[in-house]
Structure formats: C-alpha cells, structure tokens
Amino acid sequence: MGKGTLLYAQSGGVTAVINATAGAVIQAARARKVKVLAARNGILGALREDLVDTSKESAAAIRGLAHTPGGAFGSCRYKLKSLEQDQSKYQRLLDVFDAHDVRWFLYNGGNDSADTALKLSKMAAATGYPLTCIGVPKTVDNDLVVTDCCPGFGSAAKYTAVSVAEAALDVAAMADTSTKVFVYEVMGRHAGWLAAAGGLAGTGKDDAPQVILFPEIAYDEAKFLARVQETVKRVGWCVVVVSEGIRHADGRFVADAGGGKDAFGHSQLGGVGPLLAATVKDKLGLKVHWTVPDYLQRSARHLASKTDLAHAQAVGKAAVEYALKGMNGVMPVIVRTSQKPYRWKVEPAALERIANHERPCPRVSSTNPATASPPPAGPTWNPMVRGEAPPPTARTACRATCG
Amino acid sequence: MGKGTLLYAQSGGVTAVINATAGAVIQAARARKVKVLAARNGILGALREDLVDTSKESAAAIRGLAHTPGGAFGSCRYKLKSLEQDQSKYQRLLDVFDAHDVRWFLYNGGNDSADTALKLSKMAAATGYPLTCIGVPKTVDNDLVVTDCCPGFGSAAKYTAVSVAEAALDVAAMADTSTKVFVYEVMGRHAGWLAAAGGLAGTGKDDAPQVILFPEIAYDEAKFLARVQETVKRVGWCVVVVSEGIRHADGRFVADAGGGKDAFGHSQLGGVGPLLAATVKDKLGLKVHWTVPDYLQRSARHLASKTDLAHAQAVGKAAVEYALKGMNGVMPVIVRTSQKPYRWKVEPAALERIANHERPCPRVSSTNPATASPPPAGPTWNPMVRGEAPPPTARTACRATCG
Numbered sequence: 063m064g065k066g067t068l069l070y071a072q073s074g075g076v077t078a079v080i081n082a083t084a085g086a087v088i089q090a091a092r093a094r095k096v097k098v099l100a101a102r103n104g105i106l107g108a109l110r111e112d113l114v115d116t117s118k119e120s121a122a123a124i125r126g127l128a129h130t131p132g133g134a135f136g137s138c139r140y141k142l143k144s145l146e147q148d149q150s151k152y153q154r155l156l157d158v159f160d161a162h163d164v165r166w167f168l169y170n171g172g173n174d175s176a177d178t179a180l181k182l183s184k185m186a187a188a189t190g191y192p193l194t195c196i197g198v199p200k201t202v203d204n205d206l207v208v209t210d211c212c213p214g215f216g217s218a219a220k221y222t223a224v225s226v227a228e229a230a231l232d233v234a235a236m237a238d239t240s241t242k243v244f245v246y247e248v249m250g251r252h253a254g255w256l257a258a259a260g261g262l263a264g265t266g267k268d269d270a271p272q273v274i275l276f277p278e279i280a281y282d283e284a285k286f287l288a289r290v291q292e293t294v295k296r297v298g299w300c301v302v303v304v305s306e307g308i309r310h311a312d313g314r315f316v317a318d319a320g321g322g323k324d325a326f327g328h329s330q331l332g333g334v335g336p337l338l339a340a341t342v343k344d345k346l347g348l349k350v351h352w353t354v355p356d357y358l359q360r361s362a363r364h365l366a367s368k369t370d371l372a373h374a375q376a377v378g379k380a381a382v383e384y385a386l387k388g389m390n391g392v393m394p395v396i397v398r399t400s401q402k403p404y405r406w407k408v409e410p411a412a413l414e415r416i417a418n419h420e421r422p423c424p425r426v427s428s429t430n431p432a433t434a435s436p437p438p439a440g441p442t443w444n445p446m447v448r449g450e451a452p453p454p455t456a457r458t459a460c461r462a463t464c465g
Numbered sequence: 466m467g468k469g470t471l472l473y474a475q476s477g478g479v480t481a482v483i484n485a486t487a488g489a490v491i492q493a494a495r496a497r498k499v500k501v502l503a504a505r506n507g508i509l510g511a512l513r514e515d516l517v518d519t520s521k522e523s524a525a526a527i528r529g530l531a532h533t534p535g536g537a538f539g540s541c542r543y544k545l546k547s548l549e550q551d552q553s554k555y556q557r558l559l560d561v562f563d564a565h566d567v568r569w570f571l572y573n574g575g576n577d578s579a580d581t582a583l584k585l586s587k588m589a590a591a592t593g594y595p596l597t598c599i600g601v602p603k604t605v606d607n608d609l610v611v612t613d614c615c616p617g618f619g620s621a622a623k624y625t626a627v628s629v630a631e632a633a634l635d636v637a638a639m640a641d642t643s644t645k646v647f648v649y650e651v652m653g654r655h656a657g658w659l660a661a662a663g664g665l666a667g668t669g670k671d672d673a674p675q676v677i678l679f680p681e682i683a684y685d686e687a688k689f690l691a692r693v694q695e696t697v698k699r700v701g702w703c704v705v706v707v708s709e710g711i712r713h714a715d716g717r718f719v720a721d722a723g724g725g726k727d728a729f730g731h732s733q734l735g736g737v738g739p740l741l742a743a744t745v746k747d748k749l750g751l752k753v754h755w756t757v758p759d760y761l762q763r764s765a766r767h768l769a770s771k772t773d774l775a776h777a778q779a780v781g782k783a784a785v786e787y788a789l790k791g792m793n794g795v796m797p798v799i800v801r802t803s804q805k806p807y808r809w810k811v812e813p814a815a816l817e818r819i820a821n822h823e824r825p826c827p828r829v830s831s832t833n834p835a836t837a838s839p840p841p842a843g844p845t846w847n848p849m850v851r852g853e854a855p856p857p858t859a860r861t862a863c864r865a866t867c868g
C-alpha cells in the first residue's frame with residue numbers, strides 16, 4: 063500500500079447502481095495499491111469513526127457490488143451546516159481523517175453531498191490539512207446540473223417506462239367491466255424527470271400514459287379531470303403518471319392537501335397517487351386503481367439500465383483518478399458526445415458549479431440539457447397531452463439512459 | 466380447416482402469462498387445422514358476438530403472445546348467474562356458438578370461470594347442442610383447488626420475492642437516519658400465497674420480511690406493533706409484507722376500517738399498506754415508507770418465472786387436446802411428480818371439483834397442497850415470526866414456481 067488512505071461514503075437516497083460506483087472506486091484504488099476505507103452510513107460514519115476496511119473484502123465480494131442494489135456501506139440523510147455553524151464537526155472530520163491517514167475523500171451523492179465535499183475541502187485548505195475532496199454523482203431524480211444525467215436515474219427511468227407499459231396492457235384488458243383509470247405515482251419531489259420517463263412507455267397519441275403530471279407545472283384539477291374523462295371516452299381507459307411532487311398554483315404540495323391527518327388526528331400517508339385516484343372516483347365516478355412503487359423504483363437492480371450501470375462505474379473509476387491527481391473540489395460528470403447513437407465520456411467539473419443547484423425537467427428542447435436556459439414563463443408544451451410530452455430533451459435523455 | 470370452431474376467452478384479472486396460454490391454444494389448434502375465434506372481453510364478447518378471428522394473425526404475432534402481459538383479447542369481471550336466473554343469456558351463448566359453428570369452448574380464468582364453463586356445458590347437454598367446455602386455469606392468487614399451482618402465480622410470486630429483497634437492501638441502507646419500517650402490500654384478497662411468496666426474499670431470521678400478515682389469520686394490531694418494534698430494536702429496521710385481504714377477528718377487512726370515506730365524505734382509496742404505515746408512525750413514532758405495486762405485480766412479464774411460463778403454455782396446449790377429444794367439463798391442472806427437483810405434468814380434472822372452491826394458503830405442511838386437509842382450528846405456526854413463515858408447503862410451492 064502506498065502512503066495515504068482513500069475514504070469513500072454514500073449519501074442520500076440509494077439507487078440500483080450506487081454500489082456499482084462503490085465497486086469501481088475500490089477496484090480502481092486497488093489497482094493503484096491505495097487502501098480504501100468506507101464510512102458506514104455516509105458522513106456520519108466519518109464523524110463516528112465507524113469505518114469499514116474494504117481491503118479485507120475478497121475480489122469476488124467487490125465484483126458483487128455491481129449487482130447489488132441498496133447502499134452496501136449504508137447511506138444517510140444528514141446535511142452539515144455552514145463551516146461557521148458546524149465548525150466542530152468539520153474539525154472532527156479532519157481529526158478522524160488524520161487518524162486514518164485519509165488524503166482523499168469521495169462523497170457519492172446528490173447536490174447536498176457535493177456541498178459537503180466542497181465545504182470540507184475548503185476547511186482542509188484553511189487548516190493546511192492535505193486533502194483532496196471529490197463529489198461522485200448519484201440520484202434517481204436526475205436533478206444535478208452540469209452532468210448529462212445522473213447515475214441511478216437511467217435504471218429508475220427504465221423501471222418506470224417498463225412498469226407503465228406492462229400495467230397499461232393490464233388496464234386495457236380489464237377496462238370494459240373493471241378499472242378504467244390507473245394512476246402511477248413516481249418519485250421526484252422537485253424535478254419531473256422520472257415522470258417524463260413514464261412517457262417512454264408508449265409512442266402513439268392514445269398509448270399510455272395519456273396524462274403526465276409534472277412538479278414543474280401547477281396542478282389544475284379541472285383540467286386534469288377533463289383530460290381523464292376525454293381519454294376514457296376516446297380510448298376506453300386512461301393511465302396517469304404523476305410525480306409525488308406536484309403542487310397547486312400557490313406552491314403547496316397536492317399530497318399535503320389534508321395536512322397529513324384524518325378527522326381523528328391519525329396520520330394519512332396516502333401519497334398523491336391514491337389522492338388523485340379518489341378524486342377521479344368521486345368526481346368522474348370511474349373505477350380506478352393506483353400504484354405507488356416507492357423504493358421499488360430505485361432499487362430494481364433486476365431491471366437496471368446497461369448504460370446507467372456503465373455511467374455508475376465510470377464515475378467511480380474517474381473519481382479515483384481525479385483524487386490521486388489531486389484535483390480537489392471536482393465531480394466526474396457525464397458529457398454527451400453524440401446524440402445518435404448515444405455516446406458519452408466522463409470529465410471533471412467544479413463542485414462550485416453543482417453544489418446546491420437543482421435542474422428541473424425542461425419544458426423546451428435544447429441541444430444540451432446541461433446548458434439549457436431556464437424554462438420560459440409560460441408552458442410551450444402541455445405535459446397533459448400525451449403527443450407532446452415529454453419534450454425532446456427529456457425523451458432523448460431518457461431513451462439514451464434507459465438502454 | 467376441419468369442421469367446427471374453437472372459441473377461446475379470457476376472464477378475471479389478467480396475469481403476466483395468460484397470453485402465453487392464449488398463444489399455446491392457438492398454436493395447438495392451428496397444428497390440428499382447427500379455427501380459433503377469441504371472444505373480446507371474455508364471455509361478454511360471446512354474448513355480444515364480438516369475436517376475433519385469430520386465423521388472420523401471423524405466426525409471429527401469435528408467438529409474440531408469449532411475451533406480452535395483459536390480456537390480448539380483453540378480459541372481464543362478469544359472472545353469469547345460475548342456469549335458471551340467466552337462462553336467456555346461456556341460450557344466447559348457444560345461439561352465437563351455433564352461428565359460428567363453435568364446438569369447443571375454452572374459458573381461461575379462475576374458479577368463477579370454471580363455474581361458467583361447467584354451467585354452459587350442462588346447458589348444452591340439456592339442449593342437445595354438441596359442445597365441449599374446458600376450463601383453463603389462471604390466477605395470480607393461486608387459490609384454485611386440485612392444481613399444484615395456478616399459471617400466473619409463479620411470476621407474481623417471483624416479482625414479489627425479488628422486489629421485497631431489493632427494497633429491503635434500500636431500507637437497510639437508509640435506516641440509520643431515515644426509514645425504519647417498510648410496508649409492502651401484496652394482492653390476494655382471500656388467500657395468502659403471494660404474501661407467503663414475499664417470504665422468499667430472505668432465509669435468515671433477521672432477513673426481510675421480518676413480518677408477514679396473511680388474510681387467513683386475524684390481524685392483531687398490538688401483536689403487530691410489538692413485533693415491528695422488537696424487530697427495529699434488534700435489526701435496526703423492519704420490512705412488513707401484508708396481504709390486501711387481512712381482516713379483523715370479526716371478519717371485517719382492515720382496509721375498510723374507515724369505511725372508505727374521509728371526514729368530508731371523500732373516498733379514501735388508501736389500501737391496507739398505507740393504513741398500517743400510518744399506524745406504525747402514530748403508535749411507534751417510527752419513520753415509515755410503503756409500497757402498493759398493484760397491477761405491476763401481475764403484469765411484470767419482464768420478470769416472469771420460466772416455470773410459470775411453461776405451465777401457462779402447457780395448460781393451453783392440453784386444453785386443446787382435451788377439447789378435441791371431447792373431454793367435456795374438465796380443466797388441465799398441474800400435477801407435481803417430484804418435489805426436488807421440481808417436476809410436473811398436466812392432467813385433466815373435473816370442473817365439478819374446482820368450480821367455486823377456494824384454496825387458502827395452508828398453515829401446516831403436507832406432501833401435496835392439492836390434497837391438503839383443511840387448516841386446523843388454531844395456528845400451528847406464527848406467520849409473524851419470520852423464522853417460521855411461510856410454512857414448508859407454501860415455501861416449496863413458491864420456490865418451485867419462481868424458477
């Protein structure tokens with residue numbers, strides 16, 4: 063082993079392929095004879111000095127990570143505050159790093175994790191501790207800026223498209239005497255990429271899903287119901303894909319309409335899917351079914367996208383290369399080099415450009431979603447008309463990463 | 466074409482492989498130069514004289530049925546009443562059959578469909594119309610008697626086991642700072658076979674699912690909560706698989722507890738999964754997530770069981786053979802000829818033995834579930850202790866058909 067240790071940690075919601083990134087990190091470091099410690103449960107493991115020595119794991123076990131969903135070392139939902147507010151914690155991290163000779167820190171997560179990695183690198187520089195911090199991208203929501211797409215998204219998108227297509231065939235078969243409307247709730251509290259992925263289930267105007275509701279566009283109940291009714295009349299049935307994060311025009315989440323409590327003060331953990339289903343039943347009198355796949359959509363390794371898996375491994379490998387070169391404060395991102403056929407490469411991007419930013423699903427096409435201008439004030443396409451949604455950018459991104 | 470036409474129809478909830486049965490029926494009939502008509506939307510298509518001439522479909526299209534979930538010809542939820550009550554409808558069926566020279570009728574469904582096929586065969590015999598009626602098994606609930614298992618169940622069981630296992634890895638990774646309890650709702654209103662299939666996700670005492678709730682055993686909230694709390698304390702997290710059909714001791718469905726309406730009279734289409742999740746949150750104060758896969762579990766052709774597919778095709782092929790031999794009032798059923806390795810064959814069984822019967826998931830092991838004696842009055846195993854559930858019979862049946 064050479065001098066210095068590499069510390070790897072996972073953060074935020076896990077994906078079908080985040081362990082593939084972990085496996086690639088460990089393999090790349092082993093090839094360079096660098097020891098890898100993994101923090102248990104993200105940054106918390108570093109704060110608690112709860113570290114896993116991956117050098118004790120066999121090559122077969124490390125290879126197996128590529129096929130294992132979830133987060134092998136545990137993840138966390140925990141965000142460090144500013145350097146001023148959480149100074150003692152940042153100092154604690156550097157103390158733990160020093161005790162284990164950690165010279166390279168790889169934080170695998172979304173934009174919060176990019177922020178943590180960035181802050182830590184600044185703290186290290188300020189105190190003269192020799193540390194290279196790298197953010198490694200991951201999120202099923204696909205809401206990181208700069209990168210063409212996020213490892214984890216392609217697999218969740220493929221899961222969504224396949225599941226919507228399969229369920230739609232079921233609905234179509236039953237509609238004559240049974241369910242006429244099917245509501246499919248997808249993840250994505252602030253960005254509609256997974257909702258858009260549901261649109262890949264079909265291609266024709268009357269294919270499912272006939273209605274897609276995005277968090278980026280205010281929910282309009284009357285318009286929604288009219289579209290469902292019209293679709294059932296024309297097609298015989300209707301499939302709705304709805305993002306968990308759709309909001310009313312005043313910004314309130316539709317799912318929070320009841321305040322999360324029933325008349326007796328009991329929690330209602332209904333989600334927006336069953337809520338819309340009840341609305342369709344009450345207002346249109348149609349028989350309705352709904353699904354909330356929840357964690358299934360982000361852990362479905364059995365249905366992972368090949369391209370997504372390749373992305374996940376490539377960013378892990380690149381992260382180790384950048385780290386050992388001392389490229390502090392960067393993230394390996396996916397760059398699209400060809401649209402058709404889809405070709406890509408990995409390049410470093412400054413964490414400053416990525417931390418705390420969010421990329422919504424764009425309403426208009428652009429040659430590169432990473433550099434797309436902000437959406438115009440008014441919708442230029444209507445997400446509720448199947449023929450128009452998702453927009454070319456979202457469609458292309460999804461198709462490319464679902465392969 | 467020889468004299469006479471074969472009429473095929475699909476009934477009840479569709480499965481990932483019911484179209485594979487349809488394809489096998491059509492291929493077997495073509496090989497015998499028998500024309501196949503398919504009724505659109507089950508028996509309703511026959512009543513309406515809405516029939517599809519499958520001879521106009523290419524061999525490739527028919528082959529494609531084996532890979533297509535849903536019901537290609539449409540299904541229905543429609544049960545004919547007794548011969549006395551619905552006499553005019555039975556007569557209408559025979560008139561339509563006569564107009565199209567239908568000599569063989571294959572009804573692909575559950576025990577209601579077996580009942581319809583049986584009644585129709587009796588009516589035909591009484592009126593002297595030469596008709597051979599065959600029931601063809603299908604149901605994800607696996608609740609038909611006599612047959613070793615039902616085509617459609619194995620794929621839904623595999624979907625459930627895989628999804629529970631994948632989601633459990635997600636929960637385990639997040640439990641330190643996020644979700645500690647995950648509730649997975651499966652289909653099966655009266656029989657717990659799919660709930661038992663969830664148990665295949667793990668093998669050790671602390672593997673997911675640590676709790677399985679069956680419709681066959683009364684729901685006991687206090688016991689349920691105690692088990693969840695104890696599991697979270699010991700393992701750090703807990704996965705619950707719950708059948709949509711669990712009941713209170715007085716027989717009421719737990720899912721119907723709120724009467725399906727909120728305080729404003731709006732429909733609550735929550736399902737039992739979110740209901741249990743809310744109970745865990747309110748009573749134990751634990752962070753909880755839940756999933757209701759709904760139609761996804763029965764349409765997931767992408768994850769179909771190879772054995773299930775073979776069963777589905779074998780019963781379709783056998784149904785045509787039995788029909789052409791004039792074996793009226795039978796159903797091709799799966800017979801297990803070897804436990805390990807799992808081997809099986811198809812044999813005819815009288816519809817009289819199958820129609821209107823239901824096979825619950827047994828509490829005790831028996832050498833052959835098809836001939837299992839009724840469950841004893843008291844539970845001899847506790848479904849809420851992971852180490853004991855599912856019972857050997859259910860486990861073996863599931864493992865065998867998930868392959």
